[in-house]
Amino acid sequence: MALLELEEVRAGYGPTSVLHGISLEVPEGGVVSLLGANGAGKTTTLRAITGGVRWTGDIRFRGHSLRRMATEEIVRRGIAHVPEGRGICTELTVDENLRLGSHLRRDGPEVKKDYDRVFEYFPVLKQRRRLSASTLSGGEQQMLALARAFLMRPKLMLLDEPSLGLAPIIVRSIFEIIRSINETSQVAVLLVEQNARIALDLSMTAYVLEVGRVAVHGAAAELRGDDSVRRSYLGY
Amino acid sequence: MNLQRIRMAPPRYWLVGVVVLFLIGFPTVISSFLASEWAQALILAIAIMGLNILVGYSGQLSLGHGAFMALGAYISAILAHHYKVDYLLTIPIAGLATGLVGFLFGIPALRLSPLYLALATFALAVVTPSLIKRPAGLTGGVQGIGVVQPDPPGAVSNIFSTITGTAMTSDQWIYYVSLFCALVLFWVAWNIVRHRPGRAMRAIRDGEVAAAASGVNVRGFKTLAFGLSAFYGGVAGSLYGLSTGFVSPDTFPVSLSIQLLVGAVVGGLASIPGPLAGAIFAYFLPIESSQWVPNQSWIPAQIAATVKNAGPAVSYGVILIVIMIFAPNGLVGLARSGYSLLNRRLRGATDRETGQMPPDPQTV
Amino acid sequence: MQEFLQQLVGGLAIGGIFASLALALVLIYNAMGLVNFAQGEMAMLATFVAYALVSQGMSYWIAFPVTLVLAFAGGIGVQRLVIKPVERAPILTLVIITLGLATLVNGLAGFIWGYVPRSFPSPFSSDSVDLVGVFVSYRDLGVIAVSGIVLLAVYLLLQRTTVGLTLRAAAHHPEASRLLGVHVSWMLALGWGLASAVGAVSGIMVAPILLLEPNMMQSIIIYAFAAAVLGGIESPPGAVVGGLIVGVTINLAGAYLPFVGGDLQLAVGLAIIIGVLILKPNGLFGRAAVRRV
Numbered sequence: 002m003a004l005l006e007l008e009e010v011r012a013g014y015g016p017t018s019v020l021h022g023i024s025l026e027v028p029e030g031g032v033v034s035l036l037g038a039n040g041a042g043k044t045t046t047l048r049a050i051t052g053g054v055r056w057t058g059d060i061r062f063r064g065h066s067l068r069r070m071a072t073e074e075i076v077r078r079g080i081a082h083v084p085e086g087r088g089i090c091t092e093l094t095v096d097e098n099l100r101l102g103s104h105l106r107r108d109g110p111e112v113k114k115d116y117d118r119v120f121e122y123f124p125v126l127k128q129r130r131r132l133s134a135s136t137l138s139g140g141e142q143q144m145l146a147l148a149r150a151f152l153m154r155p156k157l158m159l160l161d162e163p164s165l166g167l168a169p170i171i172v173r174s175i176f177e178i179i180r181s182i183n184e185t186s187q188v189a190v191l192l193v194e195q196n197a198r199i200a201l202d203l204s205m206t207a208y209v210l211e212v213g214r215v216a217v218h219g220a221a222a223e224l225r226g227d228d229s230v231r232r233s234y235l236g237y
Numbered sequence: 238m239n240l241q242r243i244r245m246a247p248p249r250y251w252l253v254g255v256v257v258l259f260l261i262g263f264p265t266v267i268s269s270f271l272a273s274e275w276a277q278a279l280i281l282a283i284a285i286m287g288l289n290i291l292v293g294y295s296g297q298l299s300l301g302h303g304a305f306m307a308l309g310a311y312i313s314a315i316l317a318h319h320y321k322v323d324y325l326l327t328i329p330i331a332g333l334a335t336g337l338v339g340f341l342f343g344i345p346a347l348r349l350s351p352l353y354l355a356l357a358t359f360a361l362a363v364v365t366p367s368l369i370k371r372p373a374g375l376t377g378g379v380q381g382i383g384v385v386q387p388d389p390p391g392a393v394s395n396i397f398s399t400i401t402g403t404a405m406t407s408d409q410w411i412y413y414v415s416l417f418c419a420l421v422l423f424w425v426a427w428n429i430v431r432h433r434p435g436r437a438m439r440a441i442r443d444g445e446v447a448a449a450a451s452g453v454n455v456r457g458f459k460t461l462a463f464g465l466s467a468f469y470g471g472v473a474g475s476l477y478g479l480s481t482g483f484v485s486p487d488t489f490p491v492s493l494s495i496q497l498l499v500g501a502v503v504g505g506l507a508s509i510p511g512p513l514a515g516a517i518f519a520y521f522l523p524i525e526s527s528q529w530v531p532n533q534s535w536i537p538a539q540i541a542a543t544v545k546n547a548g549p550a551v552s553y554g555v556i557l558i559v560i561m562i563f564a565p566n567g568l569v570g571l572a573r574s575g576y577s578l579l580n581r582r583l584r585g586a587t588d589r590e591t592g593q594m595p596p597d598p599q600t601v
Numbered sequence: 602m603q604e605f606l607q608q609l610v611g612g613l614a615i616g617g618i619f620a621s622l623a624l625a626l627v628l629i630y631n632a633m634g635l636v637n638f639a640q641g642e643m644a645m646l647a648t649f650v651a652y653a654l655v656s657q658g659m660s661y662w663i664a665f666p667v668t669l670v671l672a673f674a675g676g677i678g679v680q681r682l683v684i685k686p687v688e689r690a691p692i693l694t695l696v697i698i699t700l701g702l703a704t705l706v707n708g709l710a711g712f713i714w715g716y717v718p719r720s721f722p723s724p725f726s727s728d729s730v731d732l733v734g735v736f737v738s739y740r741d742l743g744v745i746a747v748s749g750i751v752l753l754a755v756y757l758l759l760q761r762t763t764v765g766l767t768l769r770a771a772a773h774h775p776e777a778s779r780l781l782g783v784h785v786s787w788m789l790a791l792g793w794g795l796a797s798a799v800g801a802v803s804g805i806m807v808a809p810i811l812l813l814e815p816n817m818m819q820s821i822i823i824y825a826f827a828a829a830v831l832g833g834i835e836s837p838p839g840a841v842v843g844g845l846i847v848g849v850t851i852n853l854a855g856a857y858l859p860f861v862g863g864d865l866q867l868a869v870g871l872a873i874i875i876g877v878l879i880l881k882p883n884g885l886f887g888r889a890a891v892r893r894v
Binding site for chain 3: 051071072073076077081082084089090091092093100101104105149
């Protein structure tokens, strides 16, 4: 039984249908990429998982169906979702944003350890703790979003386009940190990315979406190596 | 108007005709006192129509409509009392003056967000009685000013006695004056709404930015709406003074503005018949809840006593909340959906009428 | 000079009352973008509840917190029953509903207790005390102290506790908060409860001065609107500062401007509202519209 299973999921917004039967799996501790062009349904898939959009089919997390569950409940079961646009609370300080990540946890000493890890990964967050989150640059906000998600100590992280709008050097360092989080803390990652190359470098398996359906899927290594797949679907 | 057009007129027009005839004939069969009550209901309908133009059609929420009524009432009373102007003449004067004030008021109002406008007009409504009391020399202060109710003119009185066999009272004459004003003003409103100003206002209500982008003069129409709304309020206030026989600061408390809003909402915003339905509701609810309800033997004594003692405020409040939650389009909205529902059932709705697309025979 | 200082202290006292009610308005505005026109009437009802408790023999300083708890519960009840069903309706619909609520609560109080004004006890004696050469009444000092404590408590709750943090997050960033496990819907109810309790304080403090009757809060709410608008409708500290400024202003205006007198003080409140909205719509501490994510 995989950590996360989607079975024939259909979803849409009002009369417009976006997903036409998606099936995918994320194994425990695994890293899975969701690739494809704009409008293919990648963000909608993540939204469906955390209850932001109505869906039919089945979505199971740790064996339990997430049907009809409120977003807050789903998140409390161990899924952290960093949405498009990062969802930073700009009315609050950096520290307050981080505290929102850890506010549900009861394991005090572990929380402290995780804060130390976070500040190791992202020293700039420690420097700007007391400042309003609105003063952070794009890259720093992405770090904050990631740090906040990590502090939730989730079993699964959903990351929506973490590289969007960031300079390549920052993207590389962020992806290094994602890898580190995945390897040391066994947090599974479902990654939506337009930058297919860097996503495939990080992942074990990948699914390529096209117009709401899974067009291709398989081990990341194979997809990386397959020229036709790369050219038709991944644009490089 | 040729017979063809009369026969082709939609059922709505027949209904309006019936209602108008009914209202004209009404005083001949009811007591003079009841006529004066219905006059006040009609006056309220005029005020509510004004509020409806502002809130329902142009989307600006004003909670201070009572202040416009107060202004119109006092202008008329002062002109009649201090300057001996014939009262009926003061009605259009008061209306126009109040309309001008409203128009000017609409200019700074353009800068306020809807919430702030509601807030500022609410504050105005609360302060109005205090503002009236101050210039006591002019307004008569707390005592107010008495209004002499005119006798019906000879010709009209004769017609009335011929029909009913009794002499016409002042109250009945005032009823007809109010009815006349109401008919004229409703007709004017109907025309405004049907033509360009109405369309412009509705476009503004539904989305200012889009309206402006389509070339609608947003500022002009919004201030026009304020001016018109105030005009109606002023006329209503003036008639109100006539109908009650006096004006005083206590006649225009904030609860009047609330009553007008209740009437507008319950009747149905953005509709022409709405203000009439709403006025009848808003005016008669307090009266009936303290008189009619306790006298009905089929209503359990407990409930009747509670309704009577709790007074109109509780009923107003509950009804306002319930309507906004369940029927935001008011009585007229309910009537319309009920009518179209019935219509579809009776005529045996086909797929086409319920909005489904029929299968297109040409596609494969 | 003596008299000026006395009027100043009196202004601060009444300003504390305005500040409490204004803070309640700001809390709800922050949570939903709505001005609760029924806030004053809800405070009045809470004060009547306090009155009932004290009349039954409960000591003032026990009835006070009990009333706040009941007001808190009442606020949550109102949010769940009346506001939640129409959460997604346009703002004007919500405004009209709060007006309906105001009318309803006013009528309810009138129905239960009638319209005859009653005297309401104050725990502070009406004597004056000599403070650095100025005679100020214990009552004014007491009101200032109580308002100050309540406002401080709310500040600490919002800024220093986790609950306060989640409240603020849910108010300003509902979608993002859901993704962090915050029960946004409960937070909204909590916000209403908190606002109701804070508003109740203003009612209890003002009742000994104005005499308790259903229409007691009608002018206070206008001053509270003025305070909230002056301070910036989104700013809790603004509500406090605004309240104090409005309180001092109307007191001094009533005392020193001959044409204002007692009854036109309310017009001063109106003038403040209109003046601020025209000259500086965001108030002293407000910012331009905040985007909510």
